[in-house]
Amino acid sequence: MxxxxxxxxxxxxxxxxxxxxxxxxxxxxxxxxxxxxxxxxxxxxxxxxxxxxxxxxxxxxxxxxxxxxxxxxxxxxxxxxxxxxxxxxxxxxxxxxxxxxxxxxxxxxxxxxxxxxxxxxxxxxxEEFRLGELEFEVEKWNGEDVISVHIPSDAVITRENCVASYAWSKVFFKEFYPDFQYKYYICDSWLLSPSLPEILPADSKIVNFQKDFTITEWEKENPSYLEWVYKNPNLKLEELPENTSLQRNIKKYLKEGGKIGTAFGYIKADAEIK
Known part of the structure; x- marks a missing residue:
């Protein structure tokens, strides 16, 4: 027991x-x-x-x-x-x-x-499970069954790891939730911000992660990224730490008037992710 x-x-x-x-x-x-x-x-x-x-x-x-x-x-x-x-x-x-x-x-x-x-x-x-590096939640979107993708703060989102997580999720939900006929994976996260490819190198894990998604919405003013990137959503711009290249790059971008926010995107469930 x-x-x-x-x-x-x-x-x-x-x-x-x-x-x-x-x-x-x-x-x-x-x-x-x-x-x-x-x-x-x-x-x-x-x-x-x-x-x-x-x-x-x-x-x-x-x-x-x-x-x-x-x-x-x-x-x-x-x-x-x-x-x-x-x-x-x-x-x-x-x-x-x-x-x-x-x-x-x-x-x-x-x-x-x-x-x-x-x-x-x-x-x-x-309703939510961690399968490898990513978390997957059964949810509704526009009245349809979907799987919402979440990225834990300790996830190592290499291409290999992400592909393995998506593959595992397809097997997992088919086995344990066979009646859940989802058509899309969806994600609502700062990691999908259209600004990030301008800030990060082309081979960035974040940039590669968001390439799978068709982005349909962007909330430029959403400040939630501050908690995930800087660990404290209450800091003023000049107080943001610069301990990592991501922190430094985003802070510089913000000082220049750029916006991060959050974005929403989807992947078709039958898409081949490789």
Whole structure:
């Protein structure tokens, strides 16, 4: 039988945080929270369930009560993976988003914390999976079934890795979600910004990643890239760090009046990605 400490170990949660979570496990009673917890397994009820849990937890320093609750839910999700015959590796790779978010909180704010509960309902609902370097979420777009592609912050998006992830996703969803007849992969990300080919070298992994997509929308003013590139969305232009070539190139581009924003694109599901 898998335990909370096993999940924490499997997703490489920092030991300091694991100790806190194991302590909170003794305080939380999921039976009392069951009606709210159950809502997190169903997309239409995510917001309602989260609101109820936030109220039930009251003061939740660094979000660790919510994190404990969600990882305890992960014990049930783990069993669902087993029942479906899904690989244990896919479970741990997928749930590693929890430890990644905790570490990203440290990088942004100087302390461990969890503030992405609005996102991780996808993993709990078994609607998003990490398959190799990329994450794939079952979703709707213009009324049609699609798979939304997400790029984890620790992903190494070489051409080889991306091709392998797309290939794996086609096999995975055909096996485990045979009734989900998706026609497109979609992506909404700063990584698809049409500005990036102007900033980055032609052989850049980011530029190669976006070449697969037909880009249809560009929100030039969307500032979300600041969090992913600079780890802090609240910094002023002159405060942006220049620790990497990407940071330096984007900062220079912004100073010259350029825009990054986010863009939306799609790939036809039957397209050959190579």
């Amino acid at each position: 898998i335990l909370l400490k096993d999940i924490c170990e499997g997703i490489q949660m920092p030991e300091e945080v694991t100790a806190i979570l194991l302590g909170l496990e003794k305080e939380l009673d999921l039976k009392d929270l069951a009606p709210s917890v159950e809502k997190l397994y169903h997309r239409p009820l995510w917001e309602e369930g989260l609101a109820e849990l936030r109220t039930a937890f009251g003061e939740d320093k660094n979000g660790f009560k919510m994190l404990t609750c969600m990882l305890l839910m992960g014990l049930d999700v783990y069993e669902k993976y087993k029942e479906k015959g899904m690989e244990e590796k896919v479970f741990y790779d997928t749930f590693a988003c929890f430890s990644r978010f905790v570490k990203e909180h440290l990088a942004s704010y100087g302390t461990y914390g969890f503030d992405r509960e609005w996102w991780t309902t996808r993993q709990l609902s078994m």
